[in-house]
Amino acid sequence: MEAIPLTALLPEGFEPKQHKVHFAVWNQVKHPIDVLASNQEEWQGWNSWRSVKDDFNREFIFSVAQDKHDATLWLFGGIWEVLERRPTPHARAYTVALREDLMGPFVRRLWIRHKRSGRNIRRTMESVLPTMTVASILEEPFAGDPFPGHDRINHSLADLQAVVSQARADWRIALESMKGVYVIHDRETGQRYVGSAYGDTGIWQRWATYASTLHGGNVGLKALLEEKGDEYYRTNMRFALLEYWSMRTDDDHVLERESYWKDVLHARSLGHNKN
Secondary structure: OOOEEHHHOOOOOOOHHHEEEEEEOOOOOOOHHHHHHHOHHHHHHHOOOEOOOOOOOOOEEEEEEEOOOOOOEEEEEEEEEEEEEOOOOOEOOEEEEEOOOOOHHHOOOEEEEOOOOOOOOEEEHHHHHHHOEEEEEOOOOOOOOOOOOHHHOOEEHHHHHHHHHHOOHHHHHHHOOEEEEEEEEEOOOOOEEEEEEOOOOOHHHHHHHHHHHOOOOOHHHHHHHHHHOHHHHHHHEEEEEEEEEEOOOOHHHHHHHHHHHHHHOOOOOOOOOOO
16 A cells, blocks of 8 residues: 655645654663653653754754664654753753644654665655645553563563653553562663562562662662663673562562572672672
8 A cells, every 4th residue: 555645734824844754762871762752841852952153043843753673663652842042052942832633633644764874864855745644543542561461571671660750550550569589680781680570579579660760779780780870880790580470479489489590590690689
């Protein structure tokens, strides 16, 4: 089937030469699609940021956020009117306002297909519009990655922070009433940390602690965080469940299985566990 051009959805009288396209990409800390899904004020900040150049030098900003798994897929983040410009570089130097009357119903619902060329993330709209097509339109606004299943979790700490900040009901319901043994592995070095959630603390509550503190109170992970820094830690430390049970499971069983996995994965001798 032939792709539908984005021009088919643009409002009547839309003038590309009045717009700059903001192709928002990962900034080494957060994925823009997570920001768009969870925090409108922060997303506005992304669209008011000025680099060295006055890139947003037109009346409007057509904003899109890159998908985490497909670099050619972009979620529409709204059309922003530039109300004021200040000459301050590396700051939120633009005052912008979301124009709900311009494609407002498509915000967080319209997926756009576009293969970006070069590294410039702020482009004149007329230069990229011919290669922008409609990928799909969601029934409901995008609210983040859905829960993949207990045996399909393999997510970075940054992903986990996004899920917790969004208070995703599907993730919370699936994890808050479960005990379990989990592994946190460093994808750069392969070193592992094995931990568990037991007692009155379900997996959701335990992982929410990691989302807020990064290290979860663990001595070995605190040392790694201090050595590598926040950015490395959020990006490279990945979470997965090894085993999981209902909250009725005896704590002694959980702790025995935690010790078993520490031995199997050499988490004490070659990883970050200190006990």
